[in-house]
Amino acid sequence: MEITGIISALVVGLIIGALGRLVVPGKQAIPIWLTLILGIIAAFVGGAIAAVFTTFWLLVLIVQVLVAAAAVVLAEKLYTRGA
Incomplete structure (x- = not known):
């Protein structure tokens, strides 16, 4: 993977994280x-x-956002339990 591909993946990951957080209510x-x-x-x-x-890009995006939302929910449970 070239450096531009890695940078692109990081930027997309930041957007996916924000969308995942928006999907989770509350x-x-x-x-x-x-x-x-x-x-990311x-x-x-x-x-x-x-x-x-x-290889349909919209389905890939939807799966990425759902994985991010699940990760946000899981991280919140683990993060608040430690606090």
């Missing part, structure tokens, strides 16, 4: 930096999952 008690990191991870994981089934 106020989340996790910091924004954690949401953004989860979004979700972009890679969701992209890999969706790539197995399809």
